[in-house]
Amino acid sequence: MSDSFERTLEGLTRVAGVRAALVVDADAGVPVAAEVAADVAAPALAALSASAFRRSRRAAESASFGAVETLQLEAESGHVIVAAAADVLVVVVAEPDAQLGRIRLEARRTADGLR
Amino acid sequence: MSGNPALDEMQRWSAEVARDPSAPAFLPLARAYRRQGQLDAAMRVCTRALERHPTHIEGHALLAGLYLESGDRERACDEWSTVLRLDPGNFDAHRGMGFAALERADLGTAQWHLEQAAAARPMDPAVREALAWLRERLPRESAVPAPGAAAVRDPSRLFEFLLEDPVFLGALVVDARGLVLAGTLAHGDGERVEALGAVLGEAVEEAVRTVEHLALGAWSGFLLETDAAVLHIAPLSPELFVLVAARRDAPAGWIRRTAVRAAERARDFIEGAP
Numbered sequence: 001m002s003d004s005f006e007r008t009l010e011g012l013t014r015v016a017g018v019r020a021a022l023v024v025d026a027d028a029g030v031p032v033a034a035e036v037a038a039d040v041a042a043p044a045l046a047a048l049s050a051s052a053f054r055r056s057r058r059a060a061e062s063a064s065f066g067a068v069e070t071l072q073l074e075a076e077s078g079h080v081i082v083a084a085a086a087d088v089l090v091v092v093v094a095e096p097d098a099q100l101g102r103i104r105l106e107a108r109r110t111a112d113g114l115r
Numbered sequence: 116m117s118g119n120p121a122l123d124e125m126q127r128w129s130a131e132v133a134r135d136p137s138a139p140a141f142l143p144l145a146r147a148y149r150r151q152g153q154l155d156a157a158m159r160v161c162t163r164a165l166e167r168h169p170t171h172i173e174g175h176a177l178l179a180g181l182y183l184e185s186g187d188r189e190r191a192c193d194e195w196s197t198v199l200r201l202d203p204g205n206f207d208a209h210r211g212m213g214f215a216a217l218e219r220a221d222l223g224t225a226q227w228h229l230e231q232a233a234a235a236r237p238m239d240p241a242v243r244e245a246l247a248w249l250r251e252r253l254p255r256e257s258a259v260p261a262p263g264a265a266a267v268r269d270p271s272r273l274f275e276f277l278l279e280d281p282v283f284l285g286a287l288v289v290d291a292r293g294l295v296l297a298g299t300l301a302h303g304d305g306e307r308v309e310a311l312g313a314v315l316g317e318a319v320e321e322a323v324r325t326v327e328h329l330a331l332g333a334w335s336g337f338l339l340e341t342d343a344a345v346l347h348i349a350p351l352s353p354e355l356f357v358l359v360a361a362r363r364d365a366p367a368g369w370i371r372r373t374a375v376r377a378a379e380r381a382r383d384f385i386e387g388a389p
Contacts, residue, residue, distance in 0.1 A: 040329070048325040055318035056339050058169040063300075063311035065360075066343040073322050076332030080325060093329060104367075 005033035005088075008113060012090070012106050017098025019078070022091040023114065024050050032088060040093060045080075049091045053082050070108060072100075079103075083111035090114065121147075132160060137167035145177055154185045170310050172201050179211060188215055193317065200293035200313035206235035210242055217245060222253055273297045273384055274359075274377055282365040284344060286377045288385070289315060291354045297384060300360055311358075319348060319356060336374065338367060347374040357381045 005023040012021040013035045020036035022045065029050035034042040057068045073080040081092045081104055090111045094103050128144035141164035148157035161178040165171060179194035192215050198208035213228035226249045232242045274286035278301060285300035287308065293316035300308050319337060326334045337348040340363070347359045347370050359374045 044328055045325070048321065048328055052318060052321040052325050054166070055314070055321050058166065059311055059314040059318045060339065060341045060344075060346070062169045062314050063308065064343070065311075065341040065346070068339060068341050070338075070340040071322075072336075072338040073326050073331075073334060074336035074338070075326045075329075075334045078329065078331040080329065080331070 005114075006035065008110055009033055009035045009090075012092060012103075012110055015099070015103055015106055017095040018092055018103060019095060020045065020091070020093040021110075022046055024089045024091050026050055026053065026084070026087050026089050036093075045091065045093065049080060049082050050089060053084065053089055070104065070111075072104065081107045083107040085111035085114040088114055132164075136160075136163035138164075142173055142177065145181075149177075149181060149184075154181055157181050158185070169314050170201055172198055172205065175201070176205070176207050179208070183211065188218070191215070193320075196292070197313065197317065200316065201310075204231065204235055206232050206239075209235065210239070213242070213245065217249075222249060225249060226253055271297070271299045273380060274299070276380075277359070277373065277377065280373075282362050282369075283373065284360040284362065286357060286359045286381075287312060288351065288355060288357050288381045291316060293317075296355070297381065298357075315348070315358065336371065338371070340367075345370055347371060349374050349378050351378060351381055351385065355381075355385065
């Protein structure tokens with residue numbers, strides 16, 4: 001199972017500017033598969049991004065905006081993109097100057113492929 | 116039937132919650148687990164129910180108590196914060212936040228929360244004792260004001276310019292306590308807007324924590340795509356953020372640019388500029 005997730009992530013990590021790509025269990029917040037740069041702690045990233053996703057989902061549901069598909073955190077030195085796929089999340093960390101549009105698209109495609 | 120009424124009742128609640136995690140039986144079931152010392156089970160029951168009912172005040176209050184008993188004061192405070200967003204005068208939440216602030220020696224915040232608790236229940240002995248102790252140490256004028264208290268106005272038309280473009284659903288200024296200070300959304304009624312503000316603060320907090328953990332520097336935005344809308348959230352100050360909501364088919368880049376305009380408008384408003 002994890003091997004197939006890792007193969008799925010390979011496409012994402014080939015995109016320029018991607019520092020980390022993970023498949024994360026949405027409820028438990030633990031990594032199922034990870035391709036990350038040496039300075040990225042996958043377990044902490046998985047836990048925090050899953051928690052941010054769950055809280056965003058609560059916010060969206062409370063206002064009847066429906067299910068959260070993607071969330072994107074923007075910061076001075078990089079971006080975090082989280083795409084939902086059934087009970088897992090695809091989490092990507094990207095450099096600040098990366099092609100965000102391409103990465104968002106790949107993350108979404110990867111998530112759709114995991115549904 | 117086991118012949119033990121308490122056990123029978125618990126089995127009935129368990130069956131109801133197993134069928135529907137958000138069934139009203141989640142509260143007595145979680146309390147029963149708590150009485151039995153099964154804190155993890157009680158937390159699980161509450162968390163699942165709150166995912167479906169994020170504005171359930173008693174559920175958040177109970178979860179706060181469970182976190183406190185399990186020694187996780189930080190999460191207890193998160194839950195009490197949520198309770199206060201939904202019910203600003205809640206005694207238990209003010210009391211809990213007050214004593215948590217006392218423990219970390221944040222006396223001004225402790226005094227403010229405990230005074231709110233005392234306003235709700237003047238005769239609570241623990242609150243009275245703590246306040247008396249605090250008043251000996253803090254001059255009255257040094258008490259901190261309520262976070263966000265100064266910014267209460269009636270600015271519902273602040274972002275009307277956005278609604279000229281049919282892709283936008285509106286915008287809000289929300290403070291760190293989850294209170295909506297300005298703006299409105301074309302989507303949903305006032306209650307939903309308030310609920311969104313109340314729980315959005317938590318989502319932003321968690322997002323900021325993620326960015327900090329990854330050492331990505333200051334956060335500049337948070338884009339949330341749902342199947343009905345796109346929401347962009349940007350910081351105005353450490354205490355305030357602005358949310359712009361658009362239809363799902365609005366281009367993300369256009370939303371981000373418009374969010375910058377909305378933030379400028381909000382900043383002018385907050386600073387009192389015409």
